[in-house]
Amino acid sequence: MKLYYSPGVCSQSVHIALNEAGLAHRIEKVDLTNKTTETGADYGKINPLGYVPALELDEGEVLLEAPAILQYVADLKPETGLAPANGTLDRVRLQAELNYTASELHKSFGPFFAPVKPEGALKDQALAKLAKRFDALEERLADGRPYIMGQTFTVADAYTFVVASWAKIIDFDLSSRPRVRDYIARIADRPKVREVLEREGLAA
Known part of the structure; x- marks a missing residue:
């Protein structure tokens, strides 16, 4: 499999899921400004929508949209617990x-980018909307759970972590x-x- 990504954006969630699952994969960076990959390929031919992630399977199929790809990756390695089994309430x-x-x-970060x-x-108005979203996340974690779904790290954490981390980029104060x-x-x-984070050049 090959993941087309750009550092620090939502494709990072898929990168994390692949790594947590222990699945063999390659990564290819995409310049989202000129829509080319680091090997010079026209990214528009890989994903006509022009954004990341895109996951190219070994047989050539290309999967798009982070929430869908994350579940696909999790289902390849169900023993990792990255997603509850299909058909269960926990999966819903x-x-x-x-x-x-x-x-x-x-979506609430959109205006700032x-x-x-x-x-x-x-x-x-944009800050107030974003504050409400973070307040909801704060409340979600109020029972002391370490992860979004409870005691187990899942692909929901991979996605939430990446997006929530953007608060630092726009200097949104999380002290409260x-x-x-x-x-x-x-x-x-x-x-x-x-x-x-190290592979994407974002390690602290």
Whole structure:
């Protein structure tokens, strides 16, 4: 398998899942500005939508969208516990967490990564929306659980960790959300996650 990625963006969640699962894979960096890969390939021919991740399977099929790819990776190695079994309520709960991260937390960062950054009242509105999303995550962790689904690291953590970590990039203050802050640090300290951060050139 080959993962097309860009450092620090949502493709990192798939990179983490592949590494946590112990699956053999290659990685190829994508320049999201000019839509070419580090080998000079036209990324538009791999993913016409132009964004990462894309996971190219050995038989040539290309999978898109992080929540879908994450579940595919987890199901290749069910013994790792990266996702509950298909058809269970816990699997539905995992899917709900992935969808929340994609449609609410991830989306709320959009204005801050846009070519034209929000200012004034628009910035205040965007920050207020993001604060609500982080408040919800803080509440999710209020019972002391180490991971999103409870006591077991899953692909939901891979995705949530990557997106929540963007708070540092935009200088969003997490001091009033200690559980989220500790959660990010806890995931970052996992050996397999540290390996990914090093490969992507993002190790502290």
